[in-house]
Structures are given as structure tokens and as C-alpha cells.
Amino acid sequence: MILTDEEKRMLDGQYGDLVRKSMKILVALGEIYGAEKMLDINNVHSPGVSYRVAGDAGLNFVKDASVAGRFEVPVTLNTIGIDSENWEELGFPRCFALKQLELLQAYHTMGAISTYTCTPYLVGNIPLRGEHVAWGESSAIAFVNSVLGARTNREGGPSALAAGITGKVPAYGYHLDENRKGKYLFKVDIDLKTDRDFAVLGYFAGKIAGTDVPVFEGIKRRPTLENLKALSAAVASSGAVALYHIVGVTPEAPTTEAVIGKQEPIRFGKKEYEEVVAKFSLEGDIDFVVTGCPHCSINEVRRVAQLLAGKKVKADFWICTSRQVKTLADKMGYTEIIREAGAQIVCDTCPVLAPTSSKGYKKLVTNSAKLAHYAPGLWNLKTGLIEIEDCVEAAIKGYWGGKV
Structure with a gap:
């Protein structure tokens, strides 16, 4: 790699041993992936902050740093x-x-911002198109690359930490123009209306695309932020997609030709939709309901509160979100409505990263394709993927009838 004089000084230890070790990690990554140089970055979204993921080794690593x-x-x-x-x-x-609190204190000491969310773009970390960043968290990576048009690879805990300490990343992967073109073209033949519709599309495409870049054409309605959040989480869960394009919607895909050229498309219609839904079909008594994986926006919290108003839930119902969004919900009165219904706004965490297995849940319904994908393997839970309105209905009844 070609390093600047400052980067050489960092690697030589002139800025301290922590910077030297961090630069050594980044140079090693760059050499593995054939990077020619380093890039300056403007921000980091750090993964591996859950003690469940970091463990004692991660805790001690961050404490030492x-x-x-x-x-x-x-x-x-x-x-x-x-x-x-x-x-x-x-x-x-x-x-x-x-x-967990000990790990957070170590991050605070280093100057990290206490967002504790998988949707940093909802709480102020909003990079611009073309901006180089270093982000972890699979759904956030897909969102920031695809919807915002910023540039990041899939960073793990150590590499994100090193990037935050140095302000650098090696120039490879999705930081480079040539790696941001599409590989698979999907022709959407049905009208996508809901968050679950976009999640189902994402789940279907992620299974095919794997680590490559899918391109979607034929989406008739302009997606909402929540639609795109659901899509980003799904493609990153069933596959390992870090970047996708929607023709006429996302910033790097003004036309199909511009982003992928001419290619025979893979069709996504009613048959393909129903195949994904059937994979996550469930009926019977429900003891756990979750929305907010990725974390709920204030619009989603509002929808849940409106549907719960004057009702009582029978199943445990978590509405997962960031503390920043909850502050808005508090001011709008949504938190009180949800609490009176017997449900809970849970901040900072989600079932994927929290130790919930000890609670003995058997059946889960959710509007999240990400959670529906991971829950069976994590806790041997039977899981249903349904609309957010149906999640509320299932929580109130403690039962889900299995309708699509």
C-alpha cells in the first residue's frame, strides 16, 4: 500500500501505541483485499457493542484501548x-x-456517542452521497450504501474501532466505483405496499444475491423510509448484501442501464412472494411479539400506539427503538398508551442481541424479516412474519390465526 507521510508516522508509532496497532490492522486488511491506499473517513458506526457479541475478550480489548x-x-x-x-x-x-455497562463505559471514555441503535440514520448519523464511512451492523450498512449513497464496507468490531481511532479505512470494496455496479437484476411484477412486502422482496433477493449487488426495477410506488429500512434488513439477513439499487429511487440508479446494463431479469411476482411468506407462516397461541428489528421509527411507534389505544395485550410485546425516538414518543403520549396496554417500549437493544432465551418463549410473531430469519436458530422459536397491524392484533389476542 502507498501510505502518506502522516499514515507512515501513525504506523511507526509516533502517535502512540494504540494508533500504531489500529493502523496495523487497517494496513493488513488493505493488503488482503488489494487496496492501494487509505481513505479519510468522516464517521463510524461501531458494531460489536453488545456484551453478548463482544464477550470478555471484546470487553478487555475496548477497556485497554x-x-x-x-x-x-x-x-x-x-x-x-x-x-x-x-x-x-x-x-x-x-x-x-x-x-454490558462496563463495556459501554469504556466506549464512552473514548468519546463514542451513546446512540445504541441499529438505525443511526434515524438519530443524526446521516452521511451524504459519496462520503466514505466505516459502518458495522448489516441492515445499517445496506441502508447507508444503498439509500444514502455513502460508501462503506462491512466493518466488524475491531476494524471499526481501528477506523474510529485513526480516521482511516483502506480503499477497497464498496469504497470504489467499479464495485458498486449491480450483479443481479430483479423485475418486480407485483405492487409492493407495506413494510412486509419490501421485507419479503429483500428476503427473496438476498438468498439469490448472496454477497453481490441486486438491482430492483418495476417498483411502482415510491418507497417510504420504513419500507427501505425493512428491505435493507431483509437482503442483509437472507444473504450478506451490503448494497442494492432501486431503479429511479436510490441515488446511484437513475436507469437500469446506468447501474447494471442489459440483463435477463429474475422475476419476483405473486408465486415468489407467497413462497417466502409460507416459510414464515405460523398459527396458534403466541407468547412473544416484536416490532423494531431494525429499531422502530417514530412513525412506527405512532402506528402501534394508535392500534393499542384502549386495548390490553395478552402476549409479551416489545416495541424496540432507540432512546432518542422514545423521547419523541414520550412527548407525543405514545409511550403512555403503549404502557397502559401492557406492552413495552424497549430501548437500546433487540432480541437478536439481548439474552432473552431464558424467558422460555415458544412462538414469536414479528414484522421483521431479520428477526424471523434469526430467531429459529438462536432460540429454536417458531416464528411468523406478519404485518405490523397484525402484530398488534396477535399481541392483544395472544393468538394468531395464520392468515396471510
Whole structure:
């Protein structure tokens, strides 16, 4: 790799041992992937912040780093393993919670911003098109690359930490123009209306695309932010998609020809839609309902509150979101409506990263393709993927009839 004089000084240890070690990690990555140089970045969204993922090894790594240095660029933090303020009320194990809080303190000492969310773009971390960043969290990576048009690879905990300390990443992968073109063209033959519709499309496409770039054409309605959030999470879960394009919608896809050229499309119609839905069909008694994986927007919290008003839930119902969005919900009165219904707004975490297996749940319904994908393997839960309105109905009845 060709390093600038400053980057050479960083690697030589002239800015301290922590910077040297961080630069060594990034240079090694760059050499593995054939990068010719480093790039300056403007921000980081750091994954691996949950103690469930980091463990004692990650905790000690960050604690040691916090003694030696600080972040060079703004760093927002991904979802953690507990609700940082209400972990006792929610029944999270004390030993786990204390380790989690210790890990957070180490990040705070380094100057990280306490967002604790998988949707940093909803709480102020909104990179511009063409901006180089270093993000972790699969759904956020797909969103920032695709919807916002910023540029990041799939960063893990150590590489994101190193990027935050140095303000650098190696120039490879999705930072380069030539790697941002489409590989698979999907022709959407049905009208997508709901978040689940977009999640189903994403789940179908992710299974085919894998780590490559899918391109979608034929989407008739302009997607909402929540639609795109659902799509981003789904393509990153069934596959490992970090970038997709929607012709006429996302910033790098003004036309099909511009982003992928001429190619025989893969059809996505009623048959393909129903195949995905059938994979996550479920009926019977429900003991756990979750919305907010990725974290709910204020619009989603509002919808849930309106549907719960004056009702009572029989199943445990988590509405997962960031504390910043909950502050808005508090002011709008949504939090109180949800609490009176017996449901809970859970901040900072989600079931994928929280120790929920000890609660003994058997059947889960959710509007999240990501959670529906991971829950069976994580806790051997039978899982249904349904609309957000149906999630509320299932929570109220404690039962889901299995309708599509």
C-alpha cells in the first residue's frame, strides 16, 4: 500500500501505541483485499457493542484501548444487549447487565456517542452521497450504501474501532466505483405496499444475491423510509448484501442501464412472494411479539400506539427503538398508551442481541424479516412474519390465526 507521510508516522508509532496497532490492522486488511491506499473517513458506526457479541475478550480489548486513546472521528454505537436504563425491570440478568455497562463505559471514555441503535440514520448519523464511512451492523450498512449513497464496507468490531481511532479505512470494496455496479437484476411484477412486502422482496433477493449487488426495477410506488429500512434488513439477513439499487429511487440508479446494463431479469411476482411468506407462516397461541428489528421509527411507534389505544395485550410485546425516538414518543403520549396496554417500549437493544432465551418463549410473531430469519436458530422459536397491524392484533389476542 502507498501510505502518506502522516499514515507512515501513525504506523511507526509516533502517535502512540494504540494508533500504531489500529493502523496495523487497517494496513493488513488493505493488503488482503488489494487496496492501494487509505481513505479519510468522516464517521463510524461501531458494531460489536453488545456484551453478548463482544464477550470478555471484546470487553478487555475496548477497556485497554480506552486507557490508551480516543476516537479521531465521531463514532455512534450499535444496539447493545440490555435496555441501559430499565434492564432490571425487564428482567435482564444482573451479571450480564453489569458487564454490558462496563463495556459501554469504556466506549464512552473514548468519546463514542451513546446512540445504541441499529438505525443511526434515524438519530443524526446521516452521511451524504459519496462520503466514505466505516459502518458495522448489516441492515445499517445496506441502508447507508444503498439509500444514502455513502460508501462503506462491512466493518466488524475491531476494524471499526481501528477506523474510529485513526480516521482511516483502506480503499477497497464498496469504497470504489467499479464495485458498486449491480450483479443481479430483479423485475418486480407485483405492487409492493407495506413494510412486509419490501421485507419479503429483500428476503427473496438476498438468498439469490448472496454477497453481490441486486438491482430492483418495476417498483411502482415510491418507497417510504420504513419500507427501505425493512428491505435493507431483509437482503442483509437472507444473504450478506451490503448494497442494492432501486431503479429511479436510490441515488446511484437513475436507469437500469446506468447501474447494471442489459440483463435477463429474475422475476419476483405473486408465486415468489407467497413462497417466502409460507416459510414464515405460523398459527396458534403466541407468547412473544416484536416490532423494531431494525429499531422502530417514530412513525412506527405512532402506528402501534394508535392500534393499542384502549386495548390490553395478552402476549409479551416489545416495541424496540432507540432512546432518542422514545423521547419523541414520550412527548407525543405514545409511550403512555403503549404502557397502559401492557406492552413495552424497549430501548437500546433487540432480541437478536439481548439474552432473552431464558424467558422460555415458544412462538414469536414479528414484522421483521431479520428477526424471523434469526430467531429459529438462536432460540429454536417458531416464528411468523406478519404485518405490523397484525402484530398488534396477535399481541392483544395472544393468538394468531395464520392468515396471510
